[in-house]
Amino acid sequence: MNKTLRKPWTYVLFLLPLLVLYIMFFIYPMISAAITSFMKWNGLTEPKFNGLTNYKHAYHDAKFWDAVLNNGKFILFSVFVQVPIILFFSLLISNVKKLKGLYKTAVFVPSVMSTAVIGILWSFIYEPDIGLFNLALTKIGLQPVMWLSDSQWAMFSILITNAWQWTGFYIVMVLAAILSIPREIDEAAIVDGAGAFTRATRITVPLIMPVISVVIMLSIAGAMKAADIIIVMTKGGPGGVTDVMATYLIKYGITNAKYGYGNSIGVLIFVFSLMLTALYQVLVARRVERVEY
Amino acid sequence: MKKSLLVSSLSLVLAASTVLSTAGAASKTGTIVIRHTQLGEAKQQRLNILKDVLARVSKEVPGVKYKLDGVDSDVNRKEKLRSEMVVNKAPAIFDLFGGSDTQLYVEANRLLDLTPILKELGLSNKFISLNEFTVNGKIYGLPIGGYQEGYFYNKDYFKAHGLKVPTTLAELEKIAAAVKKDGKTPFAQASKAAWVPLMTANTLWSRYAGPDITNGFSTGKTKWNSAPMISAFTKYQEWVKKGYFKQGELGLDYAEQRNQLIRGEAVMMYDGSWASSVFADKAQAGDMTGKVGYFALPAVAGGKGNQTYVNGGFSNGYGFSAKVKNDKKQLAFVKSFIKNMYNDEMQIRGLEADGVLPSMKVSSTKLANAKVTPLVKEIIAVGNKASGAFPAFDSLVSADVNTALSEGIQKLIGGKVTPKAMLDAVQKAQNIANSDDDF
Missing domain, CATH: 3.40.190.10 (Periplasmic binding protein-like II)
Incomplete structure (x- = not known):
């Protein structure tokens, strides 16, 4: 058996099914999308080469840049609001003595629910008349807010819902990292007279930085491909103010039957994601040292 | 394990799975x-x-x-x-x-x-x-x-407040003003999907600019940003500003529109004849069952073309x-x-x-003997009274123009754009669709 596995063609044979699937569902669509992104194509008739027209249109379309900006908002909200909340709750739960399992399950539940269910659920919470938030606001004498229909609030409302869905998933990840830190390190710090805040910021957080880095990376990836929650809650509305790149692609590519243009947007999403990932790797991820206890 | 045995067994698995998947696809x-x-x-x-x-x-x-x-x-x-x-x-x-x-x-x-x-x-x-x-x-x-589109209305409310089915747009607006003063919403609407508010807008622009105007957009014969079109959308925005639609309706699903009428929160609702069955079903319409009437969007004074046409097809x-x-x-x-x-x-x-x-x-005999609700009879009567019908705009314009219009109407309702700026944007999309520069 060992002799067999030393033969290179055996590896090829084992890798072949995966390789075929990878080429079929990733490499081929990517190349085909890149090619058709230079074409005028309604998806039904013969595509015609139109050079950089699709990209030029995207460049000059303010609505596309609004959508890019909304992806940016997703990323910024994830990194600067969601991640600190994740850290705070992870630290809190890790120090709970009783019912730790219950807390872990409770925060994890939203991430196993489907986005459609969450979108509908939160639409009830945001309902203008009988929604939870507006009932609370009117109870304390404030004006109700048109959460999903006011262009000033719609994006923010979606960000909150998205954060609610995924925070629990990341908390469980961070919690696992916190709980894997050897107890002795914490105990030594207590003996040295370090308080809870100092231990959290000087010991726990630095030790779990690799996991936090992964959480940030996953948040960025999630933000770049966000679409489902928006489709369920606002359909990109009102008037396109909650469109992100993916919903823009659906609207202007599929709905408008401009598949060439849609593919050019797909390529741009790919390029932007690649650039962001590279930037993050160079600026942040590489600086996070590997932690060994 | 012998090499030949490993290779032959793997080949067998691959071949079997291929055959099975093909058989599955064939069935x-x-x-x-x-x-x-x-x-x-x-x-x-x-x-x-x-x-x-x-x-x-x-x-x-x-x-x-x-x-x-x-x-x-x-x-x-x-x-x-x-x-x-x-x-x-x-x-x-x-x-x-x-x-x-x-x-x-x-x-x-x-x-x-x-x-x-x-x-x-x-x-x-x-x-x-x-x-x-x-x-x-x-x-x-x-x-x-x-189908046919028109206003469904709360008959009891009209009767109790001495209101009559309007024959002109001015009369409709008078009713809307009275309803608003009474603390109710004049027009039920839920515009999360843009085609919903565009139903009212479509008939309104056909009253102001003529029932044939939509046919000319894709040929360039007529323009979205022409004066009568701007008047129609200005009227629409005036209704929004006066609070004739429910606040926050831009975030509500289509089904919520009829609920506003059923709950008695709104008094009129512009919708298609397909909605009529809801008002005949106690489980859906509750106390409003059988208490809903229907009239066409009335004539606009000074409007172009025949003012009795209905949106239908x-x-x-x-x-x-x-x-x-x-x-x-x-x-x-x-x-x-x-x-x-x-x-x-x-x-x-x-x-x-x-x-x-x-x-x-x-056959007319079968039609006459059909057991239909009084509401359906009213809808048929309105259709019979009309001199003709014009199809919904979305069957006449391309998808990209529809998208531009859909975004525009939501922005108009949200107060983010003027009617002129909105229609200029739609005309721009129409120009691209009509030209060879289309991408």
């Missing part, structure tokens, strides 16, 4: 998929009709299995069917809109030419109008019913995949489907159970 071709949009309580009757038709078809064409595939109408029309058409994997039978949708699919040879089938079944002259499904003289779809029905003609059994199934779905019995049943106006020339 799937025997199942006909029927894509419908009859989802939810309000469309239950229509789903029942479809199921009964399919039961009859199964008896006539034994051995063909079928599967119902229900999808939301808007999602099917704008996303799912469109994507399926691209990869040429549309179901054998599907919900189809006439006009620009049908035209697009015909250009790509995706739709079955129904002309010879209709001839064979003796149905060629049985439909009131197949214009929206006809391309180059051939028929590619069959409307399941007709025969734009939604079933289409069939062109691939069907290559499979004898599937073709037999489709023929039987058309025969059993498109006949006097089903048309009357649709009218009686669901208020769907007939799309076929049903």
Whole structure:
């Protein structure tokens, strides 16, 4: 058996099914999308080469840049609001003595629910008349807010819902990292007279930085491909103010039957994601040292 | 393990899985998929009709299995069917809109030419109008019913407040002002999907700019940003500013619109005749059952063209995949489907159970004897009184113009754009669609 596995063609044979699937569902669509992104194509008739027209249109379309900006908002909200909340709750739960399992399950539940269910659920919470938030606001004498229909609030409302869905998933990840830190390190710090805040910021957080880095990376990836929650809650509305790149692609590519243009947007999403990932790797991820206890 | 044994066993697994997957795919071709949009309580009757038709078809064409595939109408029309058409994997039978949708699919040879089938079944002259499904003289779809759009209103409220059905737009606005003063919402509306507010807008612009204006947009003969069009949308925005629609309605789903009327929160609602069945069903309409009336959007003083035209037509029905003609059994199934779905019995049943106006020339005796609700009678009466009908704008303009208009109306309701700026943007999209610079 060992002799067999030393033969290179055996590896090829084992890798072949995966390789075929990878080429079929990733490499081929990517190349085909890149090619058709230079074409005028309604998806039904013969595509015609139109050079950089699709990209030029995207460049000059303010609505596309609004959508890019909304992806940016997703990323910024994830990194600067969601991640600190994740850290705070992870630290809190890790120090709970009783019912730790219950807390872990409770925060994890939203991430196993489907986005459609969450979108509908939160639409009830945001309902203008009988929604939870507006009932609370009117109870304390404030004006109700048109959460999903006011262009000033719609994006923010979606960000909150998205954060609610995924925070629990990341908390469980961070919690696992916190709980894997050897107890002795914490105990030594207590003996040295370090308080809870100092231990959290000087010991726990630095030790779990690799996991936090992964959480940030996953948040960025999630933000770049966000679409489902928006489709369920606002359909990109009102008037396109909650469109992100993916919903823009659906609207202007599929709905408008401009598949060439849609593919050019797909390529741009790919390029932007690649650039962001590279930037993050160079600026942040590489600086996070590997932690060994 | 011997090398040869490992290789031969692996090859066997690969070969077996390939054969099995091919066999699975082959058995799937025997199942006909029927894509419908009859989802939810309000469309239950229509789903029942479809199921009964399919039961009859199964008896006539034994051995063909079928599967119902229900999808939301808007999602099917704008996303799912469109994507399926691209990869040429549309179901054998599907919900189809006439006009620009049908035209697009015909250009790509995706739709079955129904002309010879209709001839064979003796149905060629049985439909009131197949214009929206006809391309180059051939028929590619069959409307399941007709529709008409107008105002549904709370009859009790009108009576209690001494209000009369308006005959001019000025009278309608007077009623709206009185309703608003009374603390109610004059017009029920839920605009999360832009086609909902565009129903009112479509008729309003046809009153101001003439019922034929929409026909000219794609040829460049008429302009979106012409003066009468701006007047129509200015009027619309005036209603928004006066609070004639519920605050926050931009975030509400279409179904919420009728709930505003049912709850008594709103007094009037602009909607299609398809909504009438809700007001005949106690489970859905509650205390409002049988208490809803109907009138057309009234005439605009100084408006262009005939002011009695209604927004109506025969734009939604079933289409069939062109691939069907290559499979004898599937073709037999489709023929039987058309025969059993498109006949006097089903048309009357649709009218009686669901208020769907007939799309076929049903015998006048049968029509007169049909047990329809007073609301449906009112809708038919309004249609009979009209001098003609104009189709909904979305069957006449391309998808990108529709998207620009959809974004525009939501921005207009949100107060983010002026009518002129909105219509300029729509005209810009129309210019691109009309020109060779289209991308």
